[in-house]
Amino acid sequence: MTKPTERGEINGFHVVDPDLYERYRKEVVALTNSYQVDINEFLPDDGSRKRGLSDAEIAERLGLDIRDVTEIRVVAEHDEYPIEEYEASARFKDAAAESYFEGGVKNLYKGDPPPTRR
């Protein structure tokens, strides 16, 4: 049996190897519900619905340890957008609410939101 350190359990909990993360990050995220394209959740379940895969299913498909898949997915979901996205969120919400209050859905702002007041 391998030692915990050899299994990547370096901090008292399982941590994925950064190289493994970089190698499989895009593949893992593409198999989840992270970016949903035409999963047809509105249609009857006649076989046209397409759900994201579970971590176990992804592990089986890619030949990885399920713990590594879970860690790759969770980290990658956080990693999808840089920290600047939070500033963009503030600008978006300010602009969206302000344009709605000024004229309802016909007045929704277009394009790049202005700088936030926050």
Add this chain to the structure above:
Amino acid sequence: MEELDWLSIKSGLLDMARKRGAEVARVGDPALLEAAEPGLRPSDLLKDAKSMIVLGGAAPRAAEWQSDRVEVMETTGTADRMTALGSAVARHIEETYGYYAMNVPTATDQDDKAFLDFKAAAVVAGAGTASLAGPILDPTHGFLYLTVILTTLPLPADGPLEEAACPAPQCVDMWEEQGTTPCMAVCPIDDGGCLGGEIEQGLIINRRYDAERCRDRVYHYWTPGYQAALERALDEPDARKRKMILYGSFFTRTMWSITYSGVSQGQCFECIRACPVGSKERALQ
């Protein structure tokens, strides 16, 4: 043992939930969720679950929707009220009828996923229908917070609603005129937003949804924002700059939000603010 009147029991339970604040109270068949992703199925949580009670309610107040301050909606989440109601109903079932009843945890599971596909549960029970924006919409009330009780009590199921709340007639009109809908117009996936799709014959097709961008907006000043700011702080070699990050407004507000987590989880409502479903409930004087 005397044969129980399942219909009366169901009626009593749903009435109880409504009296305690549920706007919507329905029963679904948990077997219909067995096609969900493994780990998000009712049988993963409670073996032999026969019924799935779905309650919706605790929507933000009309005044909160109307506030010019986005920060009001960012800090007035009331999902915990539905969680408390679900726990009360579960307790009542176990103590009164002697059947197992679990209010499904609304927190995240060990793999940063939900314990159950709550949206699918609501659709199956008829506690609303799916929407292009994402949240389940009740035809009358629109957006509601949900809680789900799994129980071995064999209640008659209600089943899904026959008509979808989304797209609303106003959205179909807007699509035909402008090629967009209110939610897509405010948060367009091809222009820095989260939502995309089309309407064809009154149905939403080719829906696209960027869950990660949506998460960064909904959990803006919360766990994801905290992790991102902490990483930036740990990477900052200049102690003075590090101090500006850790004591600055973003990190501080994020810490406040986390410590009041029950009322601060939902922090972006712009797609639903523009949604006509339930808008009558939000229009007061």
